[in-house]
Each structure stands twice: as structure tokens, then as C-alpha cells.
Amino acid sequence: MIALVDCNSFYASCEQVFRPDLINRPVVVLSNNDGCIIAANKEAKALTDIPMFQPIFKIRKLLDANNVTYFSSNYTLYSDMSRRVMDTLMTFSPRVEEYSIDESWVDLACLKIDNYNTIAHTIKNTVHKNTGISVGVGVAKTKSLSKLANKYAKKIPKNNNVYVVDSEQKRQHLLLQLQVKDIWGIGKKHAIRLQNNGIHTALDFANMPVAWVRKEMTVIGERLWRELNNIPCLNLETEPNAKKGIGTAKSFGFKLTDYSLIEEACSYYVAEVADLLRQQQSLASQIEISLQTNQHSAVDRQYRNSIGIQLDTPTDSTVKLTKEALKGLRQIFRPGYRYKKVGVNLTQLVHQKEVQTNLFHNPHKSESSTITNVIDTLNGKFGKNKIKVASVGNRSKEWALIKEHRSPRYTTQWGELMTIGK
Amino acid sequence: MIDLDNRLIKKSENNHRVKSPTQTGFSSPATHYSEPRIDLNEVLVTNSSSTFFIRVADDEFKEHNVLTNDVLIVDKSLAPKLNLLVLATVDDSFKIVRIDQNATEVLNIWGVITFVIKSVL
Numbered sequence: 182m183i184a185l186v187d188c189n190s191f192y193a194s195c196e197q198v199f200r201p202d203l204i205n206r207p208v209v210v211l212s213n214n215d216g217c218i219i220a221a222n223k224e225a226k227a228l229t230d231i232p233m234f235q236p237i238f239k240i241r242k243l244l245d246a247n248n249v250t251y252f253s254s255n256y257t258l259y260s261d262m263s264r265r266v267m268d269t270l271m272t273f274s275p276r277v278e279e280y281s282i283d284e285s286w287v288d289l290a291c292l293k294i295d296n297y298n299t300i301a302h303t304i305k306n307t308v309h310k311n312t313g314i315s316v317g318v319g320v321a322k323t324k325s326l327s328k329l330a331n332k333y334a335k336k337i338p339k340n341n342n343v344y345v346v347d348s349e350q351k352r353q354h355l356l357l358q359l360q361v362k363d364i365w366g367i368g369k370k371h372a373i374r375l376q377n378n379g380i381h382t383a384l385d386f387a388n389m390p391v392a393w394v395r396k397e398m399t400v401i402g403e404r405l406w407r408e409l410n411n412i413p414c415l416n417l418e419t420e421p422n423a424k425k426g427i428g429t430a431k432s433f434g435f436k437l438t439d440y441s442l443i444e445e446a447c448s449y450y451v452a453e454v455a456d457l458l459r460q461q462q463s464l465a466s467q468i469e470i471s472l473q474t475n476q477h478s479a480v481d482r483q484y485r486n487s488i489g490i491q492l493d494t495p496t497d498s499t500v501k502l503t504k505e506a507l508k509g510l511r512q513i514f515r516p517g518y519r520y521k522k523v524g525v526n527l528t529q530l531v532h533q534k535e536v537q538t539n540l541f542h543n544p545h546k547s548e549s550s551t552i553t554n555v556i557d558t559l560n561g562k563f564g565k566n567k568i569k570v571a572s573v574g575n576r577s578k579e580w581a582l583i584k585e586h587r588s589p590r591y592t593t594q595w596g597e598l599m600t601i602g603k
Numbered sequence: 604m605i606d607l608d609n610r611l612i613k614k615s616e617n618n619h620r621v622k623s624p625t626q627t628g629f630s631s632p633a634t635h636y637s638e639p640r641i642d643l644n645e646v647l648v649t650n651s652s653s654t655f656f657i658r659v660a661d662d663e664f665k666e667h668n669v670l671t672n673d674v675l676i677v678d679k680s681l682a683p684k685l686n687l688l689v690l691a692t693v694d695d696s697f698k699i700v701r702i703d704q705n706a707t708e709v710l711n712i713w714g715v716i717t718f719v720i721k722s723v724l
Contacts, residue, residue, distance in 0.1 A: 600657070
């Protein structure tokens with residue numbers, strides 16, 4: 182049996198753990214740069230006149246009028262709280278697949294238990310007690326069924342956030358209660374097509390002949406069909422796949438016209454993605470730089486461009502990548518525009534050990550990898566970006582994201598601990 | 604977002620294995636007796652995934668010998684038992700409470716306080 186454990190309104194819950202005054206009150210979290218709402222708790226979702234995914238400046242008054250507390254996203258905190266939840270899950274089973282920041286599969290097959298209801302409730306209660314985060318738990322024989330069970334666990338209040346598919350009757354009941362669009366892996370297009378064929382509930386889908394499913398939805402649909410019929414086809418993946426590309430594109434805190442500031446931001450993002458690249462032990466063969474103005478502005482002149490630079494040999498060196506990135510940036514930069522965003526994308530990644538070297542170049546292991554190691558060690562010890570490429574500069578205040586309403590990083594910064602008293 | 608934890612951990616000092624002698628002359632008579640140095644993280648934090656550090660901002664809690672700028676170590680995983688000091692929420696704000704036999708009010712317990720760090724500098 183597999184349990185799918187999913188945190189309830191995770192970002193908002195993280196904020197509420199440290200703000201008991203906000204329990205049972207509406208809380209929303211804003212995207213990077215405080216652009217729009219990206220997460221809301223149950224109480225905030227219940228306020229139907231608050232449109233999601235709207236720019237904050239348009240709805241600030243509405244939020245204030247409804248006593249909604251809003252936070253800038255505090256990914257440092259969410260990442261640590263996620264780690265705590267995952268670590269707690271690991272105490273139940275050695276096999277846990279972290280699917281996303283707030284969702285994990287826990288393999289219960291390796292445990293000698295007969296009452297899955299008890300263990301599901303224990304998992305839910307323990308995670309809540311230890312971390313303050315409430316979760317829903319769906320238990321079933323396959324990944325797809327456990328995902329549906331989790332959805333159903335949260336949907337019906339009586340389920341108390343737990344649903345266990347431990348009998349044929351409960352499987353039928355679950356599938357009957359949910360729609361095809363609820364099935365994990367069935368997109369909007371397929372859902373509409375299925376409905377047009379008179380297939381509405383998940384049970385309708387699971388009861389179709391397998392040959393029809395294969396013909397209409399290829400082998401991927403067939404796999405889903407089997408999973409819903411209690412035949413496991415998807416394995417637990419406990420090792421994350423290496424990413425095929427690593428990128429970042431963030432808006433500046435202000436519109437920038439000054440090339441040197443954009444260069445600083447670009448260098449900063451290169452350092453970030455290069456660090457991720459090294460953590461997954463890959464090398465990049467190509468770096469793409471993109472630059473754009475604010476597409477939503479009616480008054481600004483518009484410009485956007487991007488460039489891909491093929492590297493002589495694949496590399497993970499921040500120094501080399503920065504050099505190439507800035508060469509590219511210089512080529513696409515045009516003066517006279519107010520820029521909104523720069524993006525850095527590392528692509529054509531290869532594993533460190535599987536690199537094809539160029540006939541005319543030394544292998545990638547050169548003096549620069551020694552320097553990179555020293556930089557990583559120092560930054561690991563003293564903090565992110567303590568040692569940096571000079572082009573990163575020190576004027577980040579003039580371009581960095583605006584996080585006006587970010588909560589303290591309660592669990593990772595000694596200077597930002599939760600305080601009591603007063 | 605970038606997880607540097609793995610790079611931070613320096614395993615060598617926490618090694619329980621006997622170290623091979625490093626002396627170039629006489630090998631040390633202490634060779635078989637060396638132990639890892641005390642690590643306060645191991646002593647004060649038993650369950651790291653449920654432990655939180657909380658700073659005290661004023662002298663409201665001095666009846667429990669908790670003063671301004673003290674840092675509480677709070678473990679949410681522990682069960683609140685008689686005589687333990689807990690962090691609880693009352694009317695939306697945090698209080699420090701010693702669990703006692705005659706407690707009448709129903710406490711909303713946030714976590715059990717395990718240690719108080721005081722700076723005396």
C-alpha cells in the first residue's frame with residue numbers, strides 16, 4: 182500500500198505556524214516580486230470575491246477590507262518546513278518519494294501492519310504535532326488511486342482528511358465520487374473528450390474496456406486505467422531525476438535602464454543556477470540569456486530578445502558561465518528601454534562523468550574546478566554569495582525582487598527567530 | 604532555495620572510529636581513547652525536525668526565570684507532562700506555562716520547552 186501525504190494550503194500553513202493569531206483567518210501568499218496571489222488558505226478561498234492570480238495593486242483594498250493577511254513568498258521558510266515534514270514522514274517508512282514541496286508518497290508495503298486506517302491517522306497527527314502543518318492522507322494500492330483517495334479525503338469533511346482504499350467496495354465508492362478531470366494525469370482536453378463519450382466519473386473510466394482506452398489515450402492512458410483498477414504501474418521514485426535544464430527568470434524590483442545593473446542581476450542568477458548545476462553533478466553545454474521589457478505596460482516601448490551560446494566544452498564553472506552569459510547579454514541589450522526581467526537558462530546538460538571533450542581543449546577538469554570547489558566550500562560555510570564573481574557587484578538593492586511583506590526566516594536565521602512577549 | 608546543507612556538514616570531527624596515529628615520532632598513548640568533541644546540537648536538539656528556537660522579547664515570563672533575549676528551545680514532538688514548561692497560545696498570544704495538577708484552563712500547547720539559552724555576556 183502507498184500513502185499520498187499532501188500538506189493543506191502549504192505556504193499559508195507555514196506562515197500560520199508562527200502566527201497563532203492568524204489561525205482560522207484568511208491568509209494569502211504573493212508571488213515573487215509581490216505580483217499576485219499564488220496561494221491561499223481555506224478561509225481566504227471562501228471569500229469568493231477575491232480573484233486569484235490578480236496583481237496585488239489591483240486587489241489590495243479588497244484584501245484589507247476582508248481582513249486578509251498577505252505575505253510575500255518566503256521560500257526559505259517553506260523549504261525548511263517542507264524538509265521537516267519529509268523528515269517526519271521518513272520516520273514511518275524508509276521509502277519516501279518527495280513529489281513536490283508539499284506532497285510525498287510514502288511506501289507502507291515494507292511495514293508490517295494490517296490496519297492502514299490507524300497508520301494513516303497516525304501519520305496525519307504526527308506531522309501536525311511535530312511541525313504544525315496539517316496534511317491529508319490517501320492510502321491505496323497504486324499511486325494514482327492514492328492520489329484520488331487524498332483528494333477525496335480532503336473533499337468530504339466527514340473523512341477527516343484521511344481516506345483508505347482497503348476494500349473493493351471503497352475503491353468503487355471513491356471512483357464513483359470523483360470525476361474524470363480529478364484523475365491525476367488526465368488533462369483538460371482528454372477530460373472533455375471522455376465526457377463527450379459519456380464517461381463522467383472516474384469509475385466510468387475505470388470500467389471502460391482496456392483496448393478502447395489504449396486506442397484513444399495511448400499507453401499512458403492505459404497505465405492510468407490499470408492503476409485505477411488496482412494494478413500498480415508507477416513505481417515509487419526515491420532518487421530525483423537530474424534536471425535536463427536549469428533556469429531562472431525573475432522580474433527586477435524596479436524597471437531598469439542601466440546596463441551595469443542588469444549585468445549584476447544576470448551574474449547573480451548565473452551563480453544561482455550554476456550552483457544547482459553542480460549539486461546535481463552536471464555540466465552545461467549551452468547557456469541562454471533572455472531580456473525583456475514589461476509586456477503589460479501600455480506606455481513603455483517594448484523589446485524582448487534572447488540568445489543561446491554554445492560552449493566549447495561543457496562546464497559547471499560559475500566564472501566561465503558568467504563570462505559567456507555577459508557576452509550574450511551585451512549582444513542583446515539595447516539602450517533606451519525600461520527592462521523588467523532577465524533570464525538565465527542552462528541547457529544540454531550532461532553528467533560530469535559522461536562528458537565528451539573537444540579535441541582541441543583540455544578536459545573540463547582544469548584549474549577552474551579547483552577554484553569553484555573553494556568558492557562552494559566557503560559559501561557553504563559562511564553563507565550564500567559570500568564569495569562571488571565581481572560582476573555580481575553589491576547593488577542588489579537596486580534590482581532585487583521586492584518582498585515587502587515577507588515574514589521572518591524563523592527557522593534558518595538566528596537574527597529572525599520567532600519572538601514572544603510584549 | 605539552494606540547499607547547502609550537504610556541503611556544510613563536516614563529518615570528520617564526529618567520527619567514532621579510532622583514528623590512525625598522526626604523530627611522526629612516538630605514537631600517541633591516547634590513540635585508542637580519542638572521542639569526538641561535544642556538539643551542543645546533539646545534546647540540546649533531540650528531534651531536529653520538530654525543534655524550534657524562539658527568542659524572548661521582554662520580562663513578561665520572569666516567574667519562570669525566562670528573561671529578555673533568552674532563547675527557548677522548543678520541541679513540538681514531546682508530549683506535555685506534569686511539571687513541564689510549555690509554550691502555549693492564549694488569546695492569540697504566546698504564554699509560558701508550567702503544567703500543573705490543578706490546571707483548569709484548557710491549554711492550546713504549541714510545544715514543550717526543553718532548554719533555555721541565556722547569554723551572560
